[in-house]
Amino acid sequence: MTRDVRIIGAPSDYGANRRGVDMGPSAIRYADLAAGIEAAGAAVTDVGDLAVPRAEERDPNRETPATGRANFLRETREVSQSLADAVAGALSEGAFPLVLGGDHSVAIGSLAGSSRDAEIGAIWFDAHGDFNTPETSPSGNVHGMPVAAALGKGSFADLEWANAPGLREENVAYVGLRDIDADERCAINESDVTAFTMSDIDERGISDVVEDALDVASTGVDGIHVSFDLDWLDPNEAPGVGTPVRGGATYREAHWALEAVAERDAAEGVLRSMEFVEVNPILDRSNQTAEIAAELAASALGKRTL
Ligand SMILES: NC(=[NH2+])NCCC[C@H](N)C(=O)O
Numbered sequence: 001m002t003r004d005v006r007i008i009g010a011p012s013d014y015g016a017n018r019r020g021v022d023m024g025p026s027a028i029r030y031a032d033l034a035a036g037i038e039a040a041g042a043a044v045t046d047v048g049d050l051a052v053p054r055a056e057e058r059d060p061n062r063e064t065p066a067t068g069r070a071n072f073l074r075e076t077r078e079v080s081q082s083l084a085d086a087v088a089g090a091l092s093e094g095a096f097p098l099v100l101g102g103d104h105s106v107a108i109g110s111l112a113g114s115s116r117d118a119e120i121g122a123i124w125f126d127a128h129g130d131f132n133t134p135e136t137s138p139s140g141n142v143h144g145m146p147v148a149a150a151l152g153k154g155s156f157a158d159l160e161w162a163n164a165p166g167l168r169e170e171n172v173a174y175v176g177l178r179d180i181d182a183d184e185r186c187a188i189n190e191s192d193v194t195a196f197t198m199s200d201i202d203e204r205g206i207s208d209v210v211e212d213a214l215d216v217a218s219t220g221v222d223g224i225h226v227s228f229d230l231d232w233l234d235p236n237e238a239p240g241v242g243t244p245v246r247g248g249a250t251y252r253e254a255h256w257a258l259e260a261v262a263e264r265d266a267a268e269g270v271l272r273s274m275e276f277v278e279v280n281p282i283l284d285r286s287n288q289t290a291e292i293a294a295e296l297a298a299s300a301l302g303k304r305t306l
């Protein structure tokens, strides 16, 4: 059966403090995303970009949670709710949601939508844990919080719109972490998520680590969400991101990882939704980071060399 991929742009930069990531969806489309997906044997419909609210005033502390700090929370809620509806809507119509960010706060909406009527797991390709809460975040930037938001950690427990109803900690697997804040580290270690760092990849190789992550994410669920932050890659290969961290995955490791996702999906039909986030064309060189995102999306959806 041909997969019907629905591209949903979520051009929000409210979760990051680097403007420009709102242009990510255009840059990834411009990098021949649709043609790559068709080459993978899928059909493509592009529904364009979601409307993103205008910030009424640049006062980042409005609508603060009861404790702690989360910048632009009202705007983030609006984007998250409309993205969750778009993702759930695609799934209910038999389409595969492919979300283009935007900063990583858009994952709050993707996860809520993907798990609205299903149990899901999540694989998180990222340099960062994105496990801060408004209470632990050193920056207040919500793109450092989407996993905690989805799991209802800290004061996110009171924000129903931010929670992913069908996602359990046991089915969250990180791949390639290398930059974690102090309180975030404690929270990850105390939780039931599974975290593979860059050191795990160095030691065991990308292939074993991704197979383990796929096992964790797919055990006992209806499907998995792949969340891909382009800063997982080394900044030499993917410079167009707001929070680059040295020592990331190589281009080949990234393709290998997403080809492994495609293979598992071909065997077990596990892939349910996916997103590529944090592409910032202003910080990029000749759209290189957006091109990698487009290529990786095609790999995950089954594009093969031979
Ligand atoms: N999706 C991202 N790029 N997240 C970066 C998060 C950086 C830092 N840990 C913070 O919470 O502010």
Ligand SMILES: [Mn+2]
Pocket: 126, 127, 128, 229, 231, 232, 243
């Ligand atoms: Mn990151």
Ligand SMILES: [Mn+2]
Pocket: 104, 126, 128, 130, 143, 229
């Ligand atoms: Mn991230």
